Amino acid sequence: MSAVAEMPIAAPATRKAGNWLLVATVILLSVWVLLPIYLLIVNALSSPEEVTAFPKRFFPSFDFGSLSFFINFAxxxxxxxxxxxxxxxxxxxxxxxxxxxxxxxxxxxxxxxxxxxxxxxxxxxxxxxxxxxxxxxxxxxxxxxxxxxxxxxxxxxxxxxxxxxxxxxxxxxxxxxxxxxxxxxxxxxxxxxxxxxxxxxxxxxxxxxxxxxxxxxxxxxxxxxxxxxxxxxxxxxxxxxGESPLYLKFAGGAALVIPALIFIFAVRKYLFAMWGIANR
Amino acid sequence: MNALKTLAGAALALSMAIGGAQAQVLFWSTQARPVEETQKVRSEVLKSFDGQVDYQVAEDGPWLTRLQAELQAGSGTIGVLGGLHGDFSTVGANLVDLSGVDIGGVKLNEAYKKLGMLGTNEQKYLPWMQATFLMAANKQALQYLPAGADLNKITYDQLIEWSKNIAEKTGSPKFGFPAGPKGLKHRFFEGFLYPSYTGSMVTKFRSAEAETAWNKFKELWQYTNPNSTNYAFMQEPLLTGEVWVAFDHVARLADAFNQKPDEFVAFPAPAGPAGRGYMPVIAGVAIPKTSPDMDKAKALVAFMLKPETQIATLKATNFFPVVDVNLPDDMPASVKAFGPVIATMTGAPDALPALLPTGLGDLGGKFNQVYVDSFERIVLGGQDVRGVLEEQATALKALIDQAKAPCWAPDKPSEGACPVD
Incomplete structure (x- = not known):
């Protein structure tokens, strides 16, 4: 206990750097998770030509061709x-x-x-x-x-x-x-x-x-x-x-991921509770 | 908690309700797996069958496991099987003899029909459709063709020079090869590279000619897009322009031609000193002994061989008919591009067909692995060609001896197990 009390208080500069590090880590982790999901959704909502084209568009063209193929797939x-x-x-x-x-x-x-x-x-x-x-x-x-x-x-x-x-x-x-x-x-x-x-x-x-x-x-x-x-x-x-063209892979991936995401989002409160993160 | 209980009750009740009677024939297939093809087989090919068909696709592992489970249990739901020649060789003993099936006046390819007997005197499966591998090129690549080279008579040396030209003039290697985990690279070595250089697939595995073949391929690899070790279907890198010249299965090139018919040309596989080696791929239909409704299953098998069905199958899957048919004009761009090239390749004076491995039973996967391992060690690992071939030849010989498989084309027929010199 006394050791803690004797520790010098961190200089403002150090604390600021620490904050930056925290923010950077948070951003990195968010990108780590969100970027693949973002790419999946953008490509799922693009037409087949756009999926193979480069550079990618930032916003999808909201072409529902590939997704509706899945919904109509028997x-x-x-x-x-x-x-x-x-x-x-x-x-x-x-x-x-x-x-x-x-x-x-x-x-x-x-x-x-x-x-x-x-x-x-x-x-x-x-x-x-x-x-x-x-x-x-x-x-x-x-x-x-x-x-x-x-x-x-x-x-x-x-x-x-x-x-x-x-x-x-x-x-x-x-x-x-x-x-x-x-x-x-x-x-x-x-x-x-x-x-x-x-x-x-x-x-x-x-x-x-x-x-x-x-x-x-x-x-x-x-x-x-x-x-x-x-x-x-x-x-x-x-x-x-596994053997479908790229644009259908993206659409199918989205079809698989989105229901699971919705479910996890709905029950996130309980999930966080398991890790001891309060959500209230 | 109460909500959970209600949910549980509802779920249980429902799971009991599902699973009613099934009057339809279950068609359990490893072919036409890409969703769009599955969709077309269901809606365009099988629709006119008199009686309901449930066309379900599975990857090779689950396909075989499910089939074996039904055979062991002694009762099953699978009515008809669809698969490649190699898929059937492992379960041959449990397939019904189809020689009595009335296929009407249809003229079936005799060589393939014989292959369907799996070395017995029963018709274990009937050929269903066929395909092969071809080369495809982006038209932008044609300007770099070496002088005097004719696409329809191209040789491996010309292909290497061409790829070299492209790489040097455009600044990056643009030959593409399906060397990814799901790519069909082993078929290239078994059915194209080896026959073209050695005139053999097995017997001359470690010959001096084989050494030349691998060294040539190493040369080609320098001008090959390094992403090739990730590729499964060459149509995708062709469409994105990463790759300008590629080798692959016709069904795996088709999308490029259908999406951008004006940008690509197809041409035959190259020739080597021993000929123009190529590998026909044959898919078949069979009936397992546990099929619940034998008559309906046989009717479906006969239906698959009708000329109209064969044409519909070609449109849906890019696999070509195995019976005599006249192709109509309204074919997809890929079929129009591939048809004449396949005819050129198979009809070339130096054509050297190499059949899919036969008689290996469940060792087929290990057989492919010998060629894949050789490729990885020689080309990717840069190991000494002679040494690798010596070692892999031992492995090859061991499994051919174990299977007691006699030689198949292009190797000369043998008494007993096919020798590895």
Missing amino acids: GVGRALWNSVLVATLTMILSIGFGAPAGYALSRFDFPGKGTFRFLVLMTRAFPLPLLALPLAVMFIRTGLDDTAIGLALVHTTLALPFAVLITFSLFSGIPVELEEAAWTLGCTRLQAFRKVILPLALPGIAASAVFAFTISWNEVFAAAVLTIENRTLTAFLLQSL
């Missing part, structure tokens, strides 16, 4: 709906299973706890292309094949490790004394959890739900193998986009 609406459905199911399943597991890990001591935490991560060690074949065989036999719930189950296994670990650290950060105080005042274990712990943990839980949503939204391989009629948007477009 099955896009259906695929978008499937994506939302699968991602929502994934979100619910991974929190439904992940949050209790995270709670148990943070509150109870049981044999094999360390191994369990490690094993949870291990599920991410197997690449999906390797798992897809046996999974697909099993799904076809059990009738789960080509359904949203079947794919959501696979995506849940991908999202679950993160859900468990995020909620684990979340619950660990809430003092157990709060819970104990509730018990002494007559709450049952469940009541204490619902009335004391849950309100505190909710923003974090929502954040890990968002994370599960994006994992499902971005997953391609399992979606491409396990669904045919009910493809998700990512599987539906990515199969084709």
Whole structure:
């Protein structure tokens, strides 16, 4: 403590330089994120000739040709709906299973706890292309094949490790004394959890739900193998986009990115809560 | 929380509701993947089929995985398969014999039909459409053609000199080559460079002629746009003007010709000392044993070979017919540009067709890798040509022996595994 007090107060010039550095860093980081999105959108809104032309225009010409091609492409609406459905199911399943597991890990001591935490991560060690074949065989036999719930189950296994670990650290950060105080005042274990712990943990839980949503939204391989009629948007477009002309790549990229951006923007409050940034 | 529960309930109910009966034939294909082509195949090619078709495309990995899953599970949704010759060679044993399919009076290319038997005595797949690789040039490049060079009879030496002229006169290298991760560079080495210099694809892999071929390509590489290691489809750099002369698959050049028909010319692949090597690409249609409705699937296969369908397919995908047809006049600019050039190339006196690798089964990818590795080590890495060829030849021999694959054209037929001298 005394060391801090004895430190000389930074000279105004140094502080000014520090401010500049901060501003520059903020700008750099914003450009880092915004520039690709900007280019994506400008090119998506340009006509095919403008996309290959150089120099680029700063403002797009608002040519909706490429974008409307996507909207009219047979099955896009259906695929978008499937994506939302699968991602929502994934979100619910991974929190439904992940949050209790995270709670148990943070509150109870049981044999094999360390191994369990490690094993949870291990599920991410197997690449999906390797798992897809046996999974697909099993799904076809059990009738789960080509359904949203079947794919959501696979995506849940991908999202679950993160859900468990995020909620684990979340619950660990809430003092157990709060819970104990509730018990002494007559709450049952469940009541204490619902009335004391849950309100505190909710923003974090929502954040890990968002994370599960994006994992499902971005997953391609399992979606491409396990669904045919009910493809998700990512599987539906990515199969084709890799080999499409440039202007359609941009339009398709925008079609993939924008719904996810809107979703994240809508739930940003919770996302920031996970990182401890107040948004109020 | 309540809102979440409602949402969960609704989602579950919906997921149960989706997935009703499907009366249509599922056409599971690795071809016509670019969205615009998929769209055209659905709306222009398959529309007149009597019965509903669901045309779905997939990349090679998911395509095969899904198919294998259905075969292993013993029941499936895939009705008809579409793919390249190489796609089928891995699953040949599980394809239905199509020799009994009534294709009417259509005259099918005999050589391709034989290829579709995959070395057995059953018709494993029927040829569906064909393509090849060509050269394309921006018309601005023509002024730098070396004296005495004829585009239709161009040689590798002339191509190198031409690229050199362009690079020196314009200040930057403008030959382009699809050497990116998704580019078809391996087909160039297998079907064009090797046959043109050695008259062989496999047997003379490490011959002195092969050494010359690689050294020539290294020479050409000096005048090649260094961005080439990122290119997948040459139509894009051609359109932006980054590249003036390029080699690629016709379907990957087509967009340049369709967008700016007056700016580009197509011409045959160059010739080397052993001839004008070129590689025809053949796609086929097949029916897996698990196909849910065999009769409908066979009807669809027969439909794909009708002359009208073949012309519609050409318009949609830039893949050319495999049956005898008379092409109408209202063809896209790319078809008009490529048609005569393909005829010139395949009909040239020094033409040397090199078939896609056959009999390699699932080792096809590794076979391509041998050529890609050689390219990366010799041309990009600058390693000693002789040494690299010796090492890669060992790898090549090992996998040919493992597959026990007999030679295919242009190598002479062999008893047993194709030798690597």
